[in-house]
Amino acid sequence: MMKIFQQSFKSLALVLLVFLPASIFALNEGGDGGQVDTKNEVADYILHHIQDSHDFSLFSYTNDEGERKHFGFPLPVIIWSSDGLRTFMSSEFHHNDDGSVIVEKGGLKFTKIHSKIYELEQGASTVKFDADHHATNGHKVLDFSITKSVFGLLVIGLLMLFWFSGLARQYKNKQIPTGFGRVLEPLVLYVRDEIARPNIGEKHYRRFTGYLLTVFFFIWFLNLAGLTPLGFNVTGQLAVTACLAIFTLVIYSVSGNKDYWMHIFWMPGVPYLIRPVLAIIELAGALVIKPFSLLVRLFANISAGHIVIMSLIAIMFTLKESLGVVGATGLSFVLSFFILLIEVLVAFLQAYIFTMLSALFIGMAVAEHDHEHEHDDHGNEIPDAQDVRGDFI
Protein backbone atom coordinates (compact mmCIF):
# COMPACT_ATOMS: atom_id res chain seq x y z
CA MET A 1 0.00 0.00 0.00
CA MET A 2 2.74 2.40 1.05
CA LYS A 3 4.67 1.54 -2.10
CA ILE A 4 1.79 2.47 -4.38
CA PHE A 5 1.47 5.79 -2.64
CA GLN A 6 5.17 6.42 -2.98
CA GLN A 7 5.15 5.64 -6.68
CA SER A 8 2.13 7.72 -7.51
CA PHE A 9 3.65 10.54 -5.50
CA LYS A 10 6.83 10.22 -7.52
CA SER A 11 4.91 10.44 -10.81
CA LEU A 12 2.93 13.41 -9.56
CA ALA A 13 6.10 15.16 -8.43
CA LEU A 14 7.62 14.60 -11.85
CA VAL A 15 4.62 16.10 -13.63
CA LEU A 16 4.65 19.08 -11.28
CA LEU A 17 8.38 19.55 -11.72
CA VAL A 18 7.93 19.74 -15.48
CA PHE A 19 5.14 22.28 -15.36
CA LEU A 20 6.16 24.29 -12.30
CA PRO A 21 8.42 26.75 -14.17
CA ALA A 22 5.27 28.11 -15.78
CA SER A 23 4.16 29.60 -12.49
CA ILE A 24 7.55 31.07 -11.67
CA PHE A 25 8.24 33.07 -14.78
CA ALA A 26 5.98 36.05 -14.88
CA LEU A 27 7.02 38.15 -17.80
CA ASN A 28 6.25 41.81 -17.90
CA GLU A 29 5.90 43.96 -20.94
CA GLY A 30 4.21 47.18 -21.93
CA GLY A 31 1.11 46.80 -24.07
CA ASP A 32 -0.99 49.14 -26.14
CA GLY A 33 -3.93 48.83 -23.72
CA GLY A 34 -6.38 49.78 -26.47
CA GLN A 35 -9.97 48.52 -26.27
CA VAL A 36 -10.60 45.73 -28.81
CA ASP A 37 -13.93 44.35 -29.86
CA THR A 38 -14.60 41.26 -27.70
CA LYS A 39 -15.73 39.02 -30.56
CA ASN A 40 -12.66 39.82 -32.67
CA GLU A 41 -10.41 39.32 -29.66
CA VAL A 42 -11.97 35.89 -29.01
CA ALA A 43 -11.62 34.87 -32.66
CA ASP A 44 -7.99 36.04 -32.69
CA TYR A 45 -7.28 34.19 -29.47
CA ILE A 46 -8.77 30.91 -30.75
CA LEU A 47 -6.92 31.11 -34.07
CA HIS A 48 -3.72 31.88 -32.21
CA HIS A 49 -4.27 28.89 -29.92
CA ILE A 50 -4.84 26.50 -32.84
CA GLN A 51 -1.50 27.57 -34.31
CA ASP A 52 1.86 26.61 -32.94
CA SER A 53 3.73 29.30 -31.01
CA HIS A 54 7.34 30.03 -30.13
CA ASP A 55 6.82 30.60 -26.42
CA PHE A 56 4.93 28.72 -23.76
CA SER A 57 2.27 31.17 -22.64
CA LEU A 58 -0.34 30.07 -20.12
CA PHE A 59 -2.37 33.26 -19.85
CA SER A 60 -1.99 37.02 -20.04
CA TYR A 61 -3.93 40.00 -18.77
CA THR A 62 -3.80 43.77 -18.79
CA ASN A 63 -3.42 45.32 -15.35
CA ASP A 64 -4.76 48.63 -14.11
CA GLU A 65 -1.73 50.55 -15.36
CA GLY A 66 -2.42 49.29 -18.88
CA GLU A 67 0.54 46.91 -18.88
CA ARG A 68 0.24 43.53 -20.54
CA LYS A 69 1.37 40.75 -18.18
CA HIS A 70 2.24 37.32 -19.61
CA PHE A 71 2.53 34.13 -17.59
CA GLY A 72 4.62 31.38 -19.14
CA PHE A 73 8.20 30.73 -20.09
CA PRO A 74 10.26 31.29 -23.23
CA LEU A 75 11.42 28.44 -25.45
CA PRO A 76 14.60 28.25 -27.54
CA VAL A 77 14.51 29.46 -31.14
CA ILE A 78 16.78 27.51 -33.47
CA ILE A 79 16.87 28.76 -37.04
CA TRP A 80 18.94 28.08 -40.12
CA SER A 81 19.35 31.45 -41.80
CA SER A 82 21.15 32.44 -45.00
CA ASP A 83 24.34 32.70 -42.91
CA GLY A 84 24.06 29.46 -40.94
CA LEU A 85 22.71 28.56 -37.54
CA ARG A 86 21.31 31.17 -35.13
CA THR A 87 19.95 30.41 -31.67
CA PHE A 88 18.33 32.64 -29.07
CA MET A 89 15.43 32.56 -26.62
CA SER A 90 11.95 33.48 -27.82
CA SER A 91 11.68 36.04 -24.99
CA GLU A 92 13.69 38.40 -27.21
CA PHE A 93 10.57 38.86 -29.34
CA HIS A 94 8.68 40.13 -26.25
CA HIS A 95 5.48 38.25 -27.23
CA ASN A 96 5.27 40.38 -30.35
CA ASP A 97 3.71 38.69 -33.35
CA ASP A 98 3.24 41.45 -35.95
CA GLY A 99 6.83 42.08 -37.01
CA SER A 100 7.46 45.29 -35.05
CA VAL A 101 10.14 43.78 -32.78
CA ILE A 102 13.43 43.14 -34.60
CA VAL A 103 16.03 40.82 -33.10
CA GLU A 104 19.61 41.18 -34.34
CA LYS A 105 21.86 38.13 -34.13
CA GLY A 106 25.30 37.93 -35.75
CA GLY A 107 24.64 40.68 -38.27
CA LEU A 108 21.26 39.35 -39.37
CA LYS A 109 17.89 40.79 -38.40
CA PHE A 110 14.93 38.52 -37.55
CA THR A 111 11.32 39.25 -36.82
CA LYS A 112 8.23 37.18 -36.02
CA ILE A 113 4.98 37.62 -37.99
CA HIS A 114 2.03 35.31 -37.18
CA SER A 115 4.24 32.68 -35.51
CA LYS A 116 6.59 32.57 -38.51
CA ILE A 117 10.14 33.86 -38.26
CA TYR A 118 11.36 36.07 -41.11
CA GLU A 119 14.87 37.14 -41.97
CA LEU A 120 15.10 40.77 -43.10
CA GLU A 121 17.14 41.69 -46.16
CA GLN A 122 20.47 43.47 -45.82
CA GLY A 123 20.09 47.12 -44.88
CA ALA A 124 16.42 46.89 -43.92
CA SER A 125 15.48 48.01 -40.44
CA THR A 126 11.68 47.59 -40.47
CA VAL A 127 9.32 45.17 -42.15
CA LYS A 128 7.41 46.45 -45.14
CA PHE A 129 4.07 44.87 -46.02
CA ASP A 130 2.27 44.76 -49.34
CA ALA A 131 -1.51 45.11 -49.72
CA ASP A 132 -2.16 41.48 -48.68
CA HIS A 133 -0.08 41.88 -45.51
CA HIS A 134 2.82 39.82 -46.84
CA ALA A 135 6.32 40.91 -45.88
CA THR A 136 8.09 42.31 -48.95
CA ASN A 137 11.64 42.78 -47.67
CA GLY A 138 12.09 39.55 -45.75
CA HIS A 139 11.90 35.82 -46.29
CA LYS A 140 11.06 32.83 -44.10
CA VAL A 141 13.91 30.84 -42.59
CA LEU A 142 14.23 27.13 -41.86
CA ASP A 143 12.82 26.89 -38.36
CA PHE A 144 13.96 24.05 -36.07
CA SER A 145 12.79 25.80 -32.90
CA ILE A 146 11.57 23.97 -29.83
CA THR A 147 8.08 25.40 -30.22
CA LYS A 148 5.18 24.80 -27.87
CA SER A 149 4.09 21.70 -29.81
CA VAL A 150 7.61 20.30 -29.94
CA PHE A 151 7.90 20.91 -26.21
CA GLY A 152 4.61 19.10 -25.52
CA LEU A 153 5.65 16.25 -27.79
CA LEU A 154 8.96 15.87 -25.97
CA VAL A 155 7.28 15.96 -22.53
CA ILE A 156 4.76 13.28 -23.51
CA GLY A 157 7.49 11.24 -25.18
CA LEU A 158 9.64 11.30 -22.04
CA LEU A 159 6.66 10.47 -19.81
CA MET A 160 5.82 7.51 -22.07
CA LEU A 161 9.40 6.32 -21.94
CA PHE A 162 9.31 6.57 -18.15
CA TRP A 163 5.93 4.85 -17.71
CA PHE A 164 6.35 2.02 -20.20
CA SER A 165 9.95 1.19 -19.36
CA GLY A 166 8.80 1.04 -15.72
CA LEU A 167 5.94 -1.26 -16.73
CA ALA A 168 8.30 -3.51 -18.70
CA ARG A 169 10.81 -3.66 -15.84
CA GLN A 170 8.14 -4.77 -13.38
CA TYR A 171 7.49 -7.99 -15.30
CA LYS A 172 11.05 -9.15 -14.58
CA ASN A 173 10.47 -9.99 -10.94
CA LYS A 174 6.72 -10.17 -10.46
CA GLN A 175 3.65 -11.24 -12.39
CA ILE A 176 1.44 -8.20 -11.78
CA PRO A 177 2.53 -4.62 -12.39
CA THR A 178 2.06 -2.05 -9.65
CA GLY A 179 1.28 1.65 -9.65
CA PHE A 180 0.50 3.34 -12.95
CA GLY A 181 1.47 0.17 -14.80
CA ARG A 182 -1.74 -1.38 -13.54
CA VAL A 183 -3.66 1.24 -15.54
CA LEU A 184 -1.56 0.75 -18.65
CA GLU A 185 -1.52 -3.06 -18.75
CA PRO A 186 -5.18 -3.62 -19.73
CA LEU A 187 -4.87 -0.93 -22.41
CA VAL A 188 -1.77 -2.58 -23.84
CA LEU A 189 -3.59 -5.91 -23.88
CA TYR A 190 -6.63 -4.25 -25.45
CA VAL A 191 -4.58 -2.81 -28.32
CA ARG A 192 -2.84 -6.15 -28.84
CA ASP A 193 -5.88 -8.43 -28.60
CA GLU A 194 -8.67 -6.25 -30.00
CA ILE A 195 -6.86 -4.12 -32.58
CA ALA A 196 -3.64 -5.80 -33.75
CA ARG A 197 -4.56 -9.48 -33.59
CA PRO A 198 -7.94 -9.56 -35.38
CA ASN A 199 -6.96 -7.03 -38.07
CA ILE A 200 -3.44 -8.16 -38.95
CA GLY A 201 -3.84 -11.87 -38.34
CA GLU A 202 -2.32 -14.41 -36.01
CA LYS A 203 0.81 -14.94 -38.09
CA HIS A 204 2.08 -11.38 -38.49
CA TYR A 205 0.60 -9.30 -35.69
CA ARG A 206 3.65 -9.51 -33.41
CA ARG A 207 5.85 -7.55 -35.82
CA PHE A 208 3.49 -4.55 -35.87
CA THR A 209 2.17 -4.49 -32.30
CA GLY A 210 5.06 -2.26 -31.17
CA TYR A 211 4.23 0.42 -33.72
CA LEU A 212 0.50 0.23 -33.05
CA LEU A 213 0.98 0.50 -29.28
CA THR A 214 3.32 3.47 -29.68
CA VAL A 215 1.03 5.33 -32.03
CA PHE A 216 -2.06 4.60 -29.90
CA PHE A 217 -0.62 5.85 -26.62
CA PHE A 218 1.20 8.75 -28.29
CA ILE A 219 -1.98 10.09 -29.88
CA TRP A 220 -4.11 9.39 -26.81
CA PHE A 221 -1.79 11.10 -24.32
CA LEU A 222 -1.29 14.09 -26.61
CA ASN A 223 -5.06 14.40 -27.13
CA LEU A 224 -5.56 14.35 -23.36
CA ALA A 225 -2.75 16.86 -22.86
CA GLY A 226 -4.60 19.11 -25.31
CA LEU A 227 -7.63 19.12 -23.00
CA THR A 228 -5.67 20.44 -20.01
CA PRO A 229 -5.43 24.21 -19.48
CA LEU A 230 -1.79 24.02 -20.58
CA GLY A 231 -3.14 24.57 -24.08
CA PHE A 232 -1.19 22.07 -26.16
CA ASN A 233 -2.58 21.47 -29.62
CA VAL A 234 -0.04 18.94 -30.84
CA THR A 235 -2.33 16.42 -32.56
CA GLY A 236 -4.11 19.41 -34.11
CA GLN A 237 -0.95 20.30 -36.06
CA LEU A 238 -0.94 19.09 -39.67
CA ALA A 239 2.80 18.40 -39.51
CA VAL A 240 2.38 15.96 -36.62
CA THR A 241 -0.58 14.06 -38.04
CA ALA A 242 1.00 14.01 -41.52
CA CYS A 243 4.15 12.51 -40.03
CA LEU A 244 2.16 9.80 -38.23
CA ALA A 245 0.22 9.02 -41.43
CA ILE A 246 3.49 8.77 -43.38
CA PHE A 247 4.81 6.27 -40.81
CA THR A 248 1.76 4.09 -41.44
CA LEU A 249 2.10 4.54 -45.21
CA VAL A 250 5.76 3.49 -45.18
CA ILE A 251 5.07 0.50 -42.91
CA TYR A 252 2.26 -0.98 -44.96
CA SER A 253 3.95 -0.23 -48.26
CA VAL A 254 7.25 -1.81 -47.24
CA SER A 255 5.71 -4.86 -45.61
CA GLY A 256 3.14 -5.39 -48.39
CA ASN A 257 3.52 -8.83 -49.95
CA LYS A 258 3.29 -9.95 -53.58
CA ASP A 259 -0.46 -10.48 -53.49
CA TYR A 260 -1.05 -6.96 -52.15
CA TRP A 261 0.83 -5.29 -55.01
CA MET A 262 -0.71 -7.72 -57.48
CA HIS A 263 -4.15 -6.59 -56.36
CA ILE A 264 -3.12 -2.98 -56.88
CA PHE A 265 -1.44 -3.17 -60.28
CA TRP A 266 -3.19 -6.10 -61.97
CA MET A 267 -6.40 -6.93 -60.15
CA PRO A 268 -7.29 -10.58 -60.68
CA GLY A 269 -10.85 -11.57 -61.46
CA VAL A 270 -11.92 -8.50 -63.48
CA PRO A 271 -11.98 -7.99 -67.28
CA TYR A 272 -8.62 -7.04 -68.77
CA LEU A 273 -9.81 -3.69 -70.11
CA ILE A 274 -10.79 -2.51 -66.64
CA ARG A 275 -7.52 -3.53 -64.98
CA PRO A 276 -5.44 -0.43 -65.95
CA VAL A 277 -8.23 1.86 -64.77
CA LEU A 278 -8.46 -0.05 -61.51
CA ALA A 279 -4.68 0.11 -61.13
CA ILE A 280 -4.78 3.92 -61.21
CA ILE A 281 -7.61 4.05 -58.66
CA GLU A 282 -6.00 1.44 -56.39
CA LEU A 283 -2.61 3.14 -56.56
CA ALA A 284 -4.12 6.52 -55.68
CA GLY A 285 -6.02 4.85 -52.84
CA ALA A 286 -2.98 3.11 -51.42
CA LEU A 287 -0.48 5.96 -51.71
CA VAL A 288 -2.60 9.12 -51.31
CA ILE A 289 -6.17 8.61 -50.09
CA LYS A 290 -5.48 6.25 -47.17
CA PRO A 291 -2.77 8.39 -45.51
CA PHE A 292 -4.63 11.60 -46.38
CA SER A 293 -7.82 10.42 -44.69
CA LEU A 294 -5.78 9.35 -41.64
CA LEU A 295 -4.05 12.70 -41.28
CA VAL A 296 -7.06 14.91 -42.02
CA ARG A 297 -9.35 12.97 -39.65
CA LEU A 298 -7.08 13.35 -36.64
CA PHE A 299 -6.15 16.97 -37.41
CA ALA A 300 -9.71 18.11 -38.07
CA ASN A 301 -11.24 16.30 -35.11
CA ILE A 302 -8.80 17.68 -32.58
CA SER A 303 -8.75 21.19 -34.04
CA ALA A 304 -12.55 21.30 -34.25
CA GLY A 305 -12.81 20.08 -30.64
CA HIS A 306 -10.45 22.81 -29.44
CA ILE A 307 -12.32 25.50 -31.38
CA VAL A 308 -15.69 24.35 -29.98
CA ILE A 309 -14.47 24.25 -26.38
CA MET A 310 -12.82 27.65 -26.59
CA SER A 311 -15.87 29.20 -28.30
CA LEU A 312 -18.12 27.85 -25.54
CA ILE A 313 -15.79 29.20 -22.87
CA ALA A 314 -15.82 32.55 -24.69
CA ILE A 315 -19.62 32.71 -24.27
CA MET A 316 -19.05 34.18 -20.82
CA PHE A 317 -17.40 37.22 -22.43
CA THR A 318 -19.49 37.61 -25.57
CA LEU A 319 -22.93 37.21 -23.92
CA LYS A 320 -22.06 39.15 -20.77
CA GLU A 321 -24.18 42.16 -21.77
CA SER A 322 -27.31 40.29 -22.82
CA LEU A 323 -27.43 37.54 -20.17
CA GLY A 324 -25.68 39.15 -17.24
CA VAL A 325 -22.44 37.90 -15.70
CA VAL A 326 -24.01 35.00 -13.77
CA GLY A 327 -26.18 33.83 -16.66
CA ALA A 328 -23.41 33.94 -19.24
CA THR A 329 -20.89 32.24 -16.96
CA GLY A 330 -23.40 29.55 -15.97
CA LEU A 331 -24.36 28.82 -19.57
CA SER A 332 -20.71 28.76 -20.60
CA PHE A 333 -19.79 26.45 -17.72
CA VAL A 334 -22.57 23.94 -18.38
CA LEU A 335 -21.97 23.79 -22.15
CA SER A 336 -18.18 23.63 -21.97
CA PHE A 337 -18.29 21.05 -19.15
CA PHE A 338 -20.34 18.59 -21.18
CA ILE A 339 -18.43 19.23 -24.39
CA LEU A 340 -15.21 18.58 -22.45
CA LEU A 341 -16.62 15.23 -21.30
CA ILE A 342 -17.39 14.37 -24.93
CA GLU A 343 -13.89 15.51 -25.91
CA VAL A 344 -12.37 13.07 -23.39
CA LEU A 345 -14.25 10.34 -25.27
CA VAL A 346 -13.15 11.77 -28.63
CA ALA A 347 -9.52 11.82 -27.45
CA PHE A 348 -9.69 8.06 -26.91
CA LEU A 349 -11.82 7.40 -30.00
CA GLN A 350 -9.45 9.21 -32.37
CA ALA A 351 -6.43 7.34 -30.99
CA TYR A 352 -8.42 4.10 -31.34
CA ILE A 353 -9.52 4.87 -34.90
CA PHE A 354 -6.04 5.87 -36.06
CA THR A 355 -4.59 2.67 -34.61
CA MET A 356 -7.48 0.56 -35.88
CA LEU A 357 -7.23 1.86 -39.45
CA SER A 358 -3.43 1.55 -39.41
CA ALA A 359 -3.84 -2.07 -38.30
CA LEU A 360 -6.46 -2.63 -41.00
CA PHE A 361 -4.21 -1.19 -43.74
CA ILE A 362 -1.24 -3.24 -42.52
CA GLY A 363 -3.48 -6.29 -42.34
CA MET A 364 -4.53 -5.83 -45.98
CA ALA A 365 -0.90 -5.53 -47.03
CA VAL A 366 0.32 -8.68 -45.28
CA ALA A 367 -2.83 -10.83 -45.68
CA GLU A 368 -1.99 -14.26 -47.04
CA HIS A 369 -4.46 -15.50 -49.59
CA ASP A 370 -5.20 -19.15 -49.56
CA HIS A 371 -4.71 -20.22 -53.16
CA GLU A 372 -7.55 -22.65 -53.53
CA HIS A 373 -8.68 -21.23 -56.83
CA GLU A 374 -11.53 -22.85 -58.63
CA HIS A 375 -10.78 -24.63 -61.85
CA ASP A 376 -12.84 -24.64 -65.02
CA ASP A 377 -13.58 -27.71 -67.10
CA HIS A 378 -10.18 -27.65 -68.84
CA GLY A 379 -8.18 -27.54 -65.65
CA ASN A 380 -7.30 -23.82 -65.99
CA GLU A 381 -7.42 -21.70 -62.90
CA ILE A 382 -10.28 -19.24 -62.47
CA PRO A 383 -8.84 -16.26 -60.60
CA ASP A 384 -10.46 -15.83 -57.25
CA ALA A 385 -13.17 -13.22 -57.70
CA GLN A 386 -14.53 -13.72 -54.20
CA ASP A 387 -11.37 -12.39 -52.61
CA VAL A 388 -12.28 -8.82 -51.75
CA ARG A 389 -10.06 -8.23 -48.71
CA GLY A 390 -7.68 -6.05 -50.70
CA ASP A 391 -10.43 -3.98 -52.28
CA PHE A 392 -12.11 -2.85 -49.09
CA ILE A 393 -11.72 0.89 -48.45
Added chain:
Amino acid sequence: MYNLIGAGLIVIGAGIGLGQIGGKAMEGIARQPEATGKIQTAMIIIAALLEGLAFGALFLGK
Protein backbone atom coordinates in the same frame (compact mmCIF):
# COMPACT_ATOMS: atom_id res chain seq x y z
CA MET B 1 -20.49 32.50 -49.44
CA TYR B 2 -20.75 29.42 -51.70
CA ASN B 3 -18.18 27.54 -49.64
CA LEU B 4 -20.34 28.07 -46.56
CA ILE B 5 -23.36 26.59 -48.38
CA GLY B 6 -21.16 23.70 -49.47
CA ALA B 7 -19.97 23.16 -45.91
CA GLY B 8 -23.59 23.07 -44.75
CA LEU B 9 -24.47 20.50 -47.42
CA ILE B 10 -21.48 18.36 -46.40
CA VAL B 11 -22.56 18.42 -42.78
CA ILE B 12 -26.16 17.53 -43.71
CA GLY B 13 -24.96 14.62 -45.82
CA ALA B 14 -22.58 13.37 -43.16
CA GLY B 15 -25.35 13.66 -40.55
CA ILE B 16 -27.75 11.57 -42.63
CA GLY B 17 -25.01 9.01 -43.19
CA LEU B 18 -24.06 8.79 -39.51
CA GLY B 19 -27.72 8.46 -38.59
CA GLN B 20 -28.08 5.56 -41.02
CA ILE B 21 -24.97 3.84 -39.66
CA GLY B 22 -25.98 4.29 -36.04
CA GLY B 23 -29.61 3.30 -36.62
CA LYS B 24 -28.77 0.17 -38.59
CA ALA B 25 -26.18 -0.83 -36.01
CA MET B 26 -28.80 -0.43 -33.26
CA GLU B 27 -31.21 -2.62 -35.24
CA GLY B 28 -28.52 -5.21 -35.75
CA ILE B 29 -27.63 -5.24 -32.05
CA ALA B 30 -31.31 -5.53 -31.08
CA ARG B 31 -31.71 -8.53 -33.37
CA GLN B 32 -28.49 -10.23 -32.39
CA PRO B 33 -27.20 -8.99 -29.05
CA GLU B 34 -24.43 -11.60 -29.05
CA ALA B 35 -22.84 -9.89 -32.09
CA THR B 36 -22.63 -6.49 -30.33
CA GLY B 37 -18.83 -6.34 -30.32
CA LYS B 38 -18.42 -7.11 -34.01
CA ILE B 39 -21.20 -4.71 -35.02
CA GLN B 40 -19.73 -1.90 -32.91
CA THR B 41 -16.26 -2.32 -34.42
CA ALA B 42 -17.61 -2.30 -37.96
CA MET B 43 -19.85 0.66 -37.13
CA ILE B 44 -16.95 2.71 -35.76
CA ILE B 45 -14.78 1.95 -38.80
CA ILE B 46 -17.49 2.99 -41.26
CA ALA B 47 -18.33 6.07 -39.18
CA ALA B 48 -14.63 7.01 -39.13
CA LEU B 49 -14.39 6.64 -42.90
CA LEU B 50 -17.46 8.79 -43.41
CA GLU B 51 -16.11 11.33 -40.97
CA GLY B 52 -12.78 11.38 -42.77
CA LEU B 53 -14.58 12.06 -46.04
CA ALA B 54 -16.69 14.84 -44.51
CA PHE B 55 -13.70 16.46 -42.83
CA GLY B 56 -11.66 16.14 -46.01
CA ALA B 57 -14.38 17.93 -47.98
CA LEU B 58 -14.69 20.64 -45.31
CA PHE B 59 -10.91 21.02 -45.22
CA LEU B 60 -10.58 21.35 -49.00
CA GLY B 61 -13.58 23.68 -49.33
CA LYS B 62 -12.56 25.96 -46.48
